[in-house]
Amino acid sequence: MAVNAKILGAEVIDKVPGGSFFLAKTEDLFNWAKSSSLWPLTFGLACCAIEMMVTGGSHYDIDRFGSGVFRASPRQCDVMIISGTICIKMKDSIKRLYDQMPEPKYVIAMGNCAISGGIFYHDSYSVVKGAEAVGIPVDVFVAGCPPRPENLLHGIIKLQEKINSTKAKKA
């Protein structure tokens, strides 16, 4: 958000005489672009998917954070919200979906099941113990069973902060 103000703020433009162009570091500019339009994958697994839908709906309006464009194809997505229990039969599909997403890609593990298996951790023969057990690196964990929509929005803001604080790699 800070980058947003720096680029679009009036004080930056005013300092440049005669032209309407901006001055910014490239890494800030790229981070700002990445974090402000995180397109999620339309990928509901279980209960949490309903709360994800509600977050995208009229009351909570995920669009305020630039994440409202749910895409059906992983090739058009930036962030994968793993919303629900990962089962043995499903884990290969999830990994493949993650592999199909273009870089830079981020993962939000929504709900206890995607974090560790949650309520199905004990005694279950078919539930994988979380997204990281499948080999998907998770950026933000959102706890809850299911998390409230506010929690998911908080997770998205945290992810934006994380993206904004990354430094560009030296070539």
Add this chain to the structure above:
Amino acid sequence: MDITAIIQSLVEKFPGVIIDQSADRVTLTKEAVLPVFEFLKNGPAACVSLHGVTAVDRKETVEVVYHVHSFQHRVMLTVKVILPNDNLNVPSLTSLWGAADWMEREVFDLFGVRFEGHPDMRRILNPENWTGHPLRKDFQMDGVVPRPVK
């Protein structure tokens, strides 16, 4: 026709096949499964809906439990078939009900009961390359974390 009358009609029509009976359930011999269900469906009981097929693992035996339901008489009848562990075969009801297809596949997947005459006896819930039948009491698998008991 209430539930007692339906059970009574079964006893009269099929002497000797009903091993056990109580207020709302009967236990059959395996050979009688198809004719009894055909009679229940097309006979005066009009149990036109197969509500569920499931099983209970009793360690030495496996009980296959059917629930049939009649809209006309508003009754639900429980029918049981007891199978010995070394011969888990029972006639399939797919010729009578389409609903039996998936329900029997589920019982096969979870208990290993084979339904003879089923057109497509595959696993339904677990992956095809899975081994074992998870709802059997002797099922064991690596990676299952038992709940800590105080």
Add this chain to the structure above:
Amino acid sequence: MDFQELIINMGPQHPSTHGVLFLQLKLDGEVIVDCQPNIGYLHRSIEKIAENRSLVQFMPFTDRLDYIASMNNNLGFCLAAEKLLSITASPRAQYLRVIVAELNRVASHLLAISTFAQDLGAYATPLFYALRDREKIIQIFDQICGQRLTYNYLRLGGVSRDLPLGIDQRIKDFIAYQRQTLPEYHDLLTGNVIFCARSKHIGVLHKDTAINYGVTGPNLRASGVAWDLRKDEPYLMYDKFDFNVVTGAAGDSWDRYDVRMREIEESLKIIEQALGGLPEGDPVVKVNKVFRLNGEAYMRTENPRGELGFYIVGDGGPLPYRLKVRSPSFSNLSVLATMIKGMNISDAVCVLGSLDIVMGEIDR
């Protein structure tokens, strides 16, 4: 001419399979020759877990079976357990159960019709209308039991806590509001030319086929069978309320939509009557903390998706020896392959959406 069969994999990640359903479609041009549904991608071994949990501990798992109608799942399990243990809930609890179950039915049907409309290409607008109205119900539940989706509100012998102060007025306000906003859905969808063209005469489910495949609930009623457990085998206090069993005529996708729309009105009627006749008293009767489960019990209730049955077998110990969930969506989905054979591929999505399935209770 040369014909070539084409196999299309739909799912497990697909925006209109309502979860993780995998359909293998064999196509001849655009016509579906064969359909092979594959389920089990959300198989969470709930029935195995149940064998290691006491009845009270298992209650939260029923929330996660059909996560759109958690209250109704709580109710179904509670009634089955109470039947096994011969417990009768207090009169106030029975009324409270009716109120929350019917509120959840409204919420579930709202989501069903709006996602159905979205599957037909009415992108987002009906869904946003429905989420707006559903949010009001969710906030009422939030106030009653502190959760938005997985309520865990019912207990053996009653409910976990009484209604908070002032909630009855809020529910009454909601009923008035919902009655006002229902015509908006009719304006948007019911008579909409595109919506009718996409859903009328599509996916006709004949009465006999429906019964043969064990289809229940609104899908069965849309095919013209007037069967509703609330009316025909009344549990709780449903025989005291005045409501109609809604049926359709043709059994096509539009009828399944229409039955749900009209059931919302009936549910609102039931909530209104239950609120009016809510008796005073304890919301829960005193029951033992530890039970010995003996014998077996089968109880079915009318879920928003159909007949939900719980079959509990005990062996004298505190844990169920076997617990079977008979889920309505499982049977409702098993009929899909026969319904969509010979149809265009674009109509498969329409039929699937109109059946209103929830993968959580299919795979369990």
